Amino acid sequence: MASGALSSDWLPTFNAVPRELFVPDRIWPGIADGTKQNPVVDRWEDAAAWRGAVYSDIPLTTQWDDGDHDGDGLGTTPSSSNSLPSMVFTMLQDLDVRPGDxxxxxxxxxxxxxxxxxxxxxxxxxxxxxxxxxxxxxxxxNLGRARRDPAVVVADGRAGWVMRSPYDRLIATCSVLEIPPAWLEQMAPGGVIVAPFGTEYGGEHIVQLTVSGDGTEARGRFTRSSAFMRIRQQRTERPLFAEYLHGAKWPAGATRTTTKLRPPDTGGWLAQFVIGAGVPAAFWRREQYENGAYTLWLYSRDTLSWATADHIPDRTEYEVYQSGPRKLWDEVEAAYHWWAERDRPSYERFGLTVSPDGQQLWLDTPDNPVPQQH
Structure with missing residues (x-):
């Protein structure tokens, strides 16, 4: 693999388990460094294009909208896929499986x-x-065609599968906002958990956790950026803006201030991840205008607080409105400045600890938690 993700020890497995055996006839090819999908490719209408997509280092969407989508067009939300091959193999390397695991x-x-x-x-x-x-x-x-027979069970993945536990390794191919307690409970001491972990605000990275000797805690660092589909039971609701106004007209008594922080600076994938670590139960939308101007809308999950920050190119000061018990822009700005003041550390300096008491994101060491702004 040109990316270098396929190490020599996985090469025999790659050759023995061809990707094409696990790709349906109709796919929506993605791109390597984002979440965009391209038009449908049908194997029986364009075999060369289908095979070219299958043997490219790109993700392939195989289902939209939990199966409710029909037709050739793009659906609303991808809900199943065959993942980016380089990501598949780097995650398998993180998993570090041994014979008999x-x-x-x-x-x-x-x-x-x-x-x-x-x-x-x-x-x-x-x-x-x-x-x-x-x-x-x-x-x-697909597994039958490949002459493979692992156990495939239909169940809620958050609950793991206790009947075959304990496990030496656990890998998730869907992203999570929280590591489910059952995953930790079903691991053998010293076991490894590899999962895409994101924040509700945005951003996502692969975390590699090692379970403690007594099985009560898992701890580890983030290894690379990722963009997986969220596990269905941890998808978050996105209320409409009208629910935040509670019958009033905008600006509904909101407080007006200004900021020198450019709204685009808060929108990078890593910036969203760090902000989300410090600003829980919040999310954002963007209202786009002409010439690159837009309004960044911030919302609390409970519909009690909202904020806006207006970005106009070439300006150095930006108008902000905030309403509700939480001052969401102030929280976002504080989280961003905490990161910026530390020279914007990259994902590999962040880690996660999971225990029965919850989960904690930290920078460099577990005793340096990411501060909560709310």
Whole structure:
């Protein structure tokens, strides 16, 4: 693989488990460094384009809108895919599986990742949990064609699969806002958990956690940036703006201030992740205008607080409105400045600790938690 993600020890597995056996006839090819999808490619209408997509280092959307989408166009939200190959193999390297390891996978998808694991550690040592019964049926068919037979069960992935626990390794192919307690409970001491971890505000990275000797805690660092589909049970509601005004007209008594922080500076993938770590239960939308101007809208999950920051190119001061018990722009600005004052550390300096008391993001060491602005 040109990216270098495919190390020599995984090459025999890659050759033994061809990706094309796990890709349906109709796919929506993505791009390597983002979340955009391209028009549908049908194997029977353009075999060369289909094969070219399959053997490119890009993700392939295989389902939209939890299966409710029909037709050739793009759906609203991708809900299943065959992941970016370089991401598949770098996550498998993070997982560091050993011969005979018992592995739990959360999110079967097309079954390719489960097949790769089964080839490496044996069919009997792999359990893959998929919430969508139709997706699971397709994965089982794909696994049969590849002559692989890991256990595929239809269940809520947050609950793991206790009947085959404890596991030495757990890998998630869907992103989470919180590491479910059952995952930690079903791991053997010293086990490794690899999962895409994001914040509600935005941003996501792969975390590699090691379970403590007594099994009560998991701790580790982030290894790379990622953009996976969220596990369905942790998707968050996005109320409409009218619910925040509570019957009043904008600006509904909001307080007006100004800021010198450019709203675009808060919008990078890593910036969103850091802000989300310090500003919980909040999210954003952007209202775009002409010539690059836009309004950044901030919302609290409980619909009690909102804020706006107006970005106009070439200006050095920006208008802000805030309403509710939380001053959301102030929180976002404080979280951003905390990061900027430390020279904007990258994702690999951040880590996560998970315990029965909850989870804590930290910078460099566990005793240096990311401060909560709310």
């Amino acid at each position: 018992r592995v739990l996978e959360i999110g079967t998808g097309t079954g390719w990742n489960a097949a790769l694991l089964a080839h490496r550690v044996g069919d009997a040592n792999v359990v893959s949990v998929e919430f969508d019964a139709e997706v699971a049926r397709g994965a089982k068919a």
